Amino acid sequence: MEKKYWQSIEETRADFKPEAEEKETSMMEVLANEANDKSSSRRDFLKWCGISFFSATVISACENPVKKAIPYLHQPETLTPGKASWYASSLVDGNQFCSVLVKSRDGRPIKIEGNDLCKFTGGGTNAITQASVLSLYDDGARYKYPTKNGEKINWEAADREIKKALQEAGEKGKKCYLVTPTLLSSSATELITFLKAKYPALEFVSWDTVSYEAIRQAHNQTFNIPAIPDYHFDKAELIVSFSADFLATWLAPVSFANRYAKTRKLSDTKKTMSQHIHFEAGMSVTGSNADERIAVKPSTELEIIMELYNEMASLTGNPVFSSPATDFDTKTLAREILSKKGKAIIVCGHNNEEAQILINAINHMAESYGNTLDNAQPLNFGLDSKEAMDKMIENMEGGNTELVMFYKTNPLYNHPKADKIKEAMANVPISVSFATAKDETAKECTYILPDNHYLESWGEAMPKLGTYTLMQPVMQPIFNTRQFQSSLLAWMDMDTDYHAYIKTFAERTLFPKQNEYSDFQQFWLNTLQAGVFVTDETLNFNINLSQVAISDAIARLKNKTSTAGDIQFMTHQNVAVADGAYANNPWLQELPDPVTKITWDNFAAISPKFADENRLKDGDIISINGLEIPVAAQPGQAYGCISIALGYGREYAGKVGDHTGVNAFRLLNDKAFPWNVQSWEKTGSGYEFARSQTHHSMEGRHIVRESTLDKYKENSKAGNEIRDYHLKHMVTLYPGHKYEGHHWALMVDLNACTGCSTCVIACQAENNTPVVGKDEVRRRRIMHWMRIDRYYTGDAENPGVVYQPLMCQHCDNAPCENVCPVSATNHSHEGINQMAYNRCVGTKYCINNCPYKVRRFNWFQYAKNDKFDYHMNSDLGRMILNPDVTVRERGVVEKCSFCIQRIQEGKLKAKNERRKLKDGDITPACAGSCPSNALVFGDLNDPDSRVAKLVKDPRNYHLLEELHTLPTVGYLTKIRNKKG
């Protein structure tokens, strides 16, 4: 009898049935099933292949379509078909601010870049700014005309009725309210003042979803000036942050990231960097960049602030107050801060007045004011008032309100008392929303008077005293919308042309503040072109600390923390959807969370220890204070604290944002200690996250090379020693490439990269990368050409985090090139690994052979396909597409091209101007968008270029050097400023 082999113990049992009899699912079938849920045989497949080939040939044999070329009747002087124009403008949305340049092709804005002339932002952007242009073309969600009770109405009729209501409210003795977020625009504030003068019944309420009011109030308490100083991280040698995510979301992240990076960059001539100590509960972008990160619950964090104050006070001879003791060694920290007097900066992200008062006192003792804290030209953010909002809700409930208007606010979604407001609105006869696009509040309003998108608007903003930026429209309003300010003008029976208004405003207020131009028209045009105007006006900020405020604050804070429970939660904004205003933007929804790499969802981050103890695994849905949300074990999460991102779970945002994630605003409350988890339980159901990175280990390879400042000072090659070994053992059979002209290269400074993911969106916007949706991300088919890999090192409870931006490495010995059967990918004369889509037949051999996994396969046709209902399936949504980049078809491989279209454009410009190409003439989208200038692009053959110098830096290394792929993308080692 034949001998029988078995593979497992089970096979030896008598009742064993081989599994092989079960039907196997082939790849083809999986694909077929996905397409139409019908299984088909190989014969059918071949049949269809034949038929489709035949019919395709027949169809293509038909007459070529007649294409038309329709010129302008009167071509605008500034517009050249086929050539981009650039306009300076500003993104202003509540506390969101960025000075930008808008690229407009053939009359339609397609890309946003930072404005280099704005010293405040430093020429960077963030993900929201990059993606803001897509919202302009959101035809599914944008309001297209004014409505009353859902029915179309004309502007004149609406104006008449609202004016009447405003007038009558005064006569009836009732109130009218206008709710706005923080207004950075002085002209808009002025208009509101005029409107109030005309209609005395009108009250103005400023309310922010994520508020910075406490910082302003704390300064009022301690220094008697309600101001928020400007934080100069670039001047700091020691940065101590308490939950302030200043690199991603807190106050002015673009400016702060730019300044922070300046102190973090190292070179042979600058071997010093700041030290960053970070206290927080959840792993934030800023926390993950810290040299030392202390994961603590919010209550402990507040206690540490009190203790730190006391330690510093006792060291400086100031009054000490009793406070709860903590485990943290605040004495050493206090000494460190005091040893860096005038060079330290202490920030706190909690909107908690008492904590902010103590932070002010600490900064005062550290002599930060006037040094690292700019109090002469303070920030203009956080002008909101919670008190006014609460009073308004009370008044609405009492039925004493005739009219309520909402501008850029959506309290029915993101106010903790949303349900109460909704009920109260029933008592208000007339409600008005100026929403640009669908939102929960507008849905309940009587009138919707849609505001223009910011790229269709005039405006002006003052993010900081002495820094003014202008906003100018890049296109005519697409729909029948009207700018908010024009509505106000209409109600004052004034000319509704806000352009004219803002011009006279500038003539009245800005023009006298300068003496460069004597003619206003000249001043106006030059300022409009630059987008920014700076004056040297200062605020008289007297730093006399009020001790009363401090003793009071400690006493109150102690009371608050004493009610803290064992398990707490913390809410935060993420880099993508912020407070939910951008929830309907598919680019932002698909942007992986910088730390967890989860897309399309928010989640409850719990510490791995907490997960183990409670047998929770990723995706298990738990209920926290009645809110059901899936959990994700997050290394570095403080034990006993659950972190949840705000801005998800919109109910009326549009097809993309609706019911994506969970609305965590429901957790917010007015309690003394608001972050207690009263109850939590497992619901028993589960959920599958869509993560863009599912493997978190470097598998022992030197993918991210890291060292400490001390070691770096001794040896510039610290952490990068292995490079010498690899260089010594390089052997090759290939002759190598000769680059006679340019040799393009990109250098990534891992010390400057904060992982903020702006570049990911910039790349997507520039290169027409499709959005694939949650389900496809789960299948690992995300299309981003550029991703940011995140690795953890060390202890799982508080690991070190490193970010590594990864795009095509443009290897000189590219493994993808020699496996392509049709030579669709090959090497250019300028060192670029090229990809010819029209040659690609989709074997995916290159994807398999790429060690960096940067190539993407188009599994489907994403454009003009209603199954991918994001933006590329509507005529308006496709307006965003960059005409200089092919929209890829199904079945081809694509990847980073170093923004070849920009290289071609830059080279052509130099040729036509008959000059040499200068370093910096060509910037790929990723490098251009980076707020911290972590990416540098240039020509290696130009000895004066920045990359040619950086490539010689001892910190430079290439990814997987041992494979001898010879990438042209280089990385500079990550150096942390910590002991050891």
Added chain:
Amino acid sequence: MPAFLLSMMAMIAIISLSSFNEAQEIPDADTLDIEEVILDTDPESALMEEETPEEAITDTDIAFTRGEYTSRQIRLGERLFSGLVPFSSGQHDCASCHYLQPQQDVNWNPAAYEMAVLWNQNPDYSIMNIMNNPVSVRLMEDHAGMTITHEEQHLLEAWYTKILEQGPGDLEAYPIRAFIFWGLGALMLLALVDLIITRKIKFKGIHILVLLVGIAVHGQFAMAEAQSLGRTKGYAPDQPIKFSHLIHAGENDIDCRYCHYIADYSLSAGIPSNNVCMNCHNVVRSGTLSGSFEINKIHSAAETGEPIEWIRVHNLPDHSFFSHAQHVNAGKQECSDCHGEVETMHIVQQVEDLSMGWCLTCHRDENVDFLDNPYFGIYEKLHEKIRNGEIDAVTAADLGGEDCMSCHY
């Protein structure tokens, strides 16, 4: 082998379909009702018959109202236009100068359809006025001695309504050599039949020769057709305005870049906008060939705000990016290098096939302005080679002009 058969089948299908399309292009012959013509032996009497009830009205000069036309009037209008019924003034028919629909070949006189459109748009448009009291010199010369009556105008207007219904007609497909293809095919079939069944011709060499030549020619056709898929060499579509490059660029010697001025610095050469035309045609109101009829279209576009929808002649294949600025400004190429002698064309025709092979030939053969443009200073080694006399000049291919991503991205 099956693959070869499949491709052959496909090619046959392509060609048969293209020729089928062409067959459809033939103008509809049904517009003329032959039977009616034969029945109405005496055209005069037919006209009289029509006139009888309305004679009085014609004489008292009361205008025929627009919009009320019988099918008979339409038919008569058509006959007047085409000359089957003579005009009362004895002048020759309209069709000897005016086409019915815009055509591929040059006829500077407006087609009936275009006139009908104008008549339809403008309630004051009167054929009689134009014929009997012409204002422009050109109209006076061409219509000298011609007059029409109110009644004839009414009939022609009736015919206009029919023309408007019929539309401007389709644009002609690209010409193909279907006759040779099908002729040879039939010959091959005959040869095969004779070779196997009928065996009339004894000398087998003839069959084999026919078959071999047939296969070769068909193969060449298949190759050529496959290669020219999506290519439109020779394409010269009729444009909405009979704009003659010969008159403008040739006789009047206007520089290409006077109108296509963005070619110097943009990807596109730019179709001139209406206001560029108006630079001259504000003053030049009447042309040598087409009088004021075509030029009026520019003016009416400016008045109505409806842009002129030109037909694009040069269409580059998909997935390729071409910059005029690169070639015209940096590369110092003449417009005629790619577009041919446009100044000799009444209707612009695509001269080159715009294929990748054609692009690359130029990239390989043409020299670049290498020594004079400081941009190329970075190519030190090539400069050295020139100094050493190793090479004389540098082509685009030497500088990466053959890289895929020079054009495809």
